[in-house]
Amino acid sequence: xxxxxxxxxxxxxxxxxxxxxxxxxxxxxxxxxxxxxxxxxxxxxxxxxxxxxxxxxxxxxxxxxxxxxxxxxxxxxxxxxxxxxxxxxxxxxxxxxxxxxxxxxxxxxxxxxxxxxxxxxxxxxxxxxxxxxxxxxxxxxxxxxxxxxxxxxxxxxxxxxxxxxxxxxxxxxxxxxxxxxxxxxxxxxxxxxxxxxxxxxxxxxxxxxxxxxxxxxxxxxxxxxxxxxxxxxxxxxxxxxxxxxxxxxxxxxxxxxxxxxxxxxxxxxxxxxxxxxxxxxxxxxxxxxxxxxxxxxxxxxxxxxxxxxxxxxxxxxxxxxxxxxxxx
Ligand SMILES: Nc1ncnc2c1ncn2[C@@H]1O[C@H](COP(=O)(O)OP(=O)(O)OP(=O)(O)O)[C@@H](O)[C@H]1O
Ligand SMILES: [Mg+2]
Numbered sequence: 001x002x003x004x005x006x007x008x009x010x011x012x013x014x015x016x017x018x019x020x021x022x023x024x025x026x027x028x029x030x031x032x033x034x035x036x037x038x039x040x041x042x043x044x045x046x047x048x049x050x051x052x053x054x055x056x057x058x059x060x061x062x063x064x065x066x067x068x069x070x071x072x073x074x075x076x077x078x079x080x081x082x083x084x085x086x087x088x089x090x091x092x093x094x095x096x097x098x099x100x101x102x103x104x105x106x107x108x109x110x111x112x113x114x115x116x117x118x119x120x121x122x123x124x125x126x127x128x129x130x131x132x133x134x135x136x137x138x139x140x141x142x143x144x145x146x147x148x149x150x151x152x153x154x155x156x157x158x159x160x161x162x163x164x165x166x167x168x169x170x171x172x173x174x175x176x177x178x179x180x181x182x183x184x185x186x187x188x189x190x191x192x193x194x195x196x197x198x199x200x201x202x203x204x205x206x207x208x209x210x211x212x213x214x215x216x217x218x219x220x221x222x223x224x225x226x227x228x229x230x231x232x233x234x235x236x237x238x239x240x241x242x243x244x245x246x247x248x249x250x251x252x253x254x255x256x257x258x259x260x261x262x263x264x265x266x267x268x269x270x271x272x273x274x275x276x277x278x279x280x281x282x283x284x285x286x287x288x289x290x291x292x293x294x295x296x297x298x299x300x301x302x303x304x305x306x307x308x309x310x311x312x313x314x315x316x317x318x319x320x321x322x323x324x325x326x327x328x
Contacts (some may be wrong), residue, residue: 016215017208020183025066028059029207030175034166038067047113050146050161051135054168057208060148060197063168064117067146071115095131103139114143122146122154131154136162170205179245180210189218194226202233236269241277248316256313261306275312 015188020030025035041047052060072080082102088094099116118124124132136145136159147163149155177200184191195217203210213233214224221228230237236244247256264271 005244008011016183016187016211020179020211022059022062022066023069025063025070025196028063029065029179030059031063031166031168032169034168035063037166038063042070042283046111047144049140049144049163050169051152051155051163051165052146052148053150053152053155053165055170055206056150057203057210058168058171059207060168061119064119064146064148068115068117071112080118081115083119084116086123090124090128092125092127092131095128095135097211099132100135103135103143106142113141116143116145117148118145119148120150122149122151126156129159133158133162171207173200176200176203176205176210179207180214182216183211187218189214189224190222191218191224192226195224195229198226198229199224202229202235231267233268234268234273236267236274236277238277238281238325240267240269241274241281245278245281245316248313249320253310253313253317256317260313261309264309269302271308272314 025039028035036046038050050064052063054060068077068081082098084094084098102114103116118132121129132145133156145163147155147159152160152165152167177196180196180199183189191214198219199213200208202213213229217224217229217232218234228236229235244260245262247259249261260274261270264274
């Protein structure tokens with residue numbers, strides 16, 4: 001009884017990304033084609049070496065851990081699975097040392113292969129990757145490797161060709177929403193529909209990011225709305241952006257500059273975020289106009305934020321004057 005309550009206390013303290021990490025392949029909410037292929041490999045006992053790649057928070061680590069859980073019982077997990085990630089040394093020594101000795105030792109009592117998971121493999125040095133080529137080939141009978149990375153181009157072609165590649169693309173909104181709703185029900189969160197929309201928009205297909213935003217906003221503000229989500233992540237609200245655009249186009253330079261600077265300081269906004277949002281807003285209307293403004297801003301980037309801000313306001317006003325003189 002005591003141990004149950006200790007466990008549930010631990011679960012309560014876990015960040016939600018870990019608390020709601022999928023435990024089995026069936027729990028994963030995306031990339032069904034990849035999952036069914038891997039299930040088939042496992043059921044036919046023909047698992048190849050794997051290479052998972054794609055942007056963060058799309059389920060690469062979760063997938064291989066769920067596979068490992070399916071392949072091995074709890075008590076044999078430690079002897080059959082070697083998991084290395086970016087926090088471990090990524091040089092050639094780790095290939096010659098722990099990886100080689102793990103891959104080369106045979107298990108006496110258990111049939112089947114061992115699994116080496118090299119998470120964040122794009123952090124491995126070229127030498128280490130070259131050394132791994134031979135190790136992968138030599139111990140294929142005994143060991144399977146799973147390489148995971150964000151950038152495929154950082155994995156040498158020789159390693160890529162030894163593995164079956166799977167790309168984990170960003171999650172779609174329709175995949176993320178039911179999972180978020182599940183967490184919302186479990187955690188009893190008060191959320192509005194526009195709050196949900198804001199989370200999904202800001203996380204751009206990264207499930208980890210969406211869970212982190214949900215957790216931090218609900219902890220900081222109680223209720224999750226569009227406004228609290230944007231404020232919690234330090235992102236400018238749509239109304240702020242509309243105001244900025246209005247000032248830049250309708251006020252004189254000094255007033256526009258001062259008002260934007262004041263809003264920026266008050267809300268702790270980054271100029272980069274303001275510009276991205278302004279860009280998105282006007283992109284829907286006038287592409288050329290947006291590009292011009294963006295270009296002017298880019299010319300000034302690299303200097304301090306005040307100069308960049310004045311460059312941005314000047315760009316808007318120059319375009320405004322252009323449009324006005326064209327019309328008259
Ligand atoms: N497909 C998914 N289904 C359900 N939950 C997911 C999925 N993808 C990500 N998550 C959630 O996001 C968290 C992070 O996922 P995971 O560690 O698998 O991402 P990753 O692709 O390995 O990212 P990175 O490239 O940053 O290592 C998980 O703990 C889980 O809560
Ligand atoms: Mg990962």
